[in-house]
Amino acid sequence: MYPNWFQKLDPLDPKVAAVIDAGYLVPLPKRDAEGRRVVLSCMGRFDPHLYDSCVMARGHSMIVELLLDEPRSQLLGYMHVNDEAGMQMPHVSLWSLTDVRIMLNCIQNSTPMRHKCTHFVNIPHYGVRFFEFAVSLLSDKLKDRVMFHRTSEDLTKHVDPSILPKEYGGTVPLRDMVEELKKNLLKRREELLALDEMCVDLYALEKNDLTQDIHSTAGSFRKLELD
Known part of the structure; x- marks a missing residue:
């Protein structure tokens, strides 16, 4: 389902590579x-x-697959820092409301990641409603883990600036971090592409669900007989 979002996760794909390089x-x-892996996104x-949104989604999917193999991150979870500075109306129009619903459903229910905290900063006035809508679709647990900040200075009151790129008060330039990421993605390229060879037998899942329902129903009748 949604192959344009989750398949062809190729670090050498010109469009995806350009987005990562940027x-x-x-x-x-x-x-x-707290030992959590921090993921920074810069909308600008x-x-x-x-x-388009498919390129954006594939970029995210590729990073997610890269991080899922970190046992420490799986245990301690992830923190997301989203800098919306430079966001334009064309960014907002990339996603339909239906696509937003589907993507957030995937993030909550299909991606095996522990999203411990999400920060948004520098949201322009015309993007506020978009993010309000997106957050409204989250579970109560994830809603409680979302924080909004007006400025980067406000952000650093909650996020240690030393772990951020130099542009945000840290010591390592963002460019150096990007180059390291590109190297890691290339090392994992064959594994990322091999994901397209995996498949799920939906019929078998449906059959298994039906079998479980039958056994569950039978068990309920047995319980009634005993009662």
């Missing part, structure tokens, strides 16, 4: 004080006039 999305090398570094 620094739109990058896992930070330093973890936070994604050109909505050149790339």
Whole structure:
């Protein structure tokens, strides 16, 4: 389902490679004080006039697959820092409301990641309603883990600036982080492409669900007989 979002996760794909090289999305090398992997996204570094939502989604999917093999991250979870500076109306129009619903459903129910905290900063006034709608679709647990900040200075009151790129008060330039990410993605290229060879037998799942329902119903009748 939705192959344009989750398949062909090729670090050498020209469009995806350009988005990664621009620094739109990058896992930070330093973890936070609780040991969580931090993922930074910079909306202003994604050109909505050149790339569509499918390219954006594939970029995210590729980073997710890269991080899922970190046992420490699976245990301690992830923190997301989303800088919306430079966001334009074309960014908002990339996604239909239906696509937003589907994507957030995937993030909550299909992606095996522990999303411990999500920060949004520098949201322009015309993007507020969009993010309000998106957050309204989250579970109560995830809603409680979302924080909004007006400025980068406000953000650093909650996120240690030393783990962020130099542009945000840290010590390592964002460019260096991007180059390291590109190397790691290339090392994992064959594994990422091999994901397309995996498949799920939906018929078998439906059959298994039906069998479980039958056994569950039978068990209920047995319980009634005993009662």
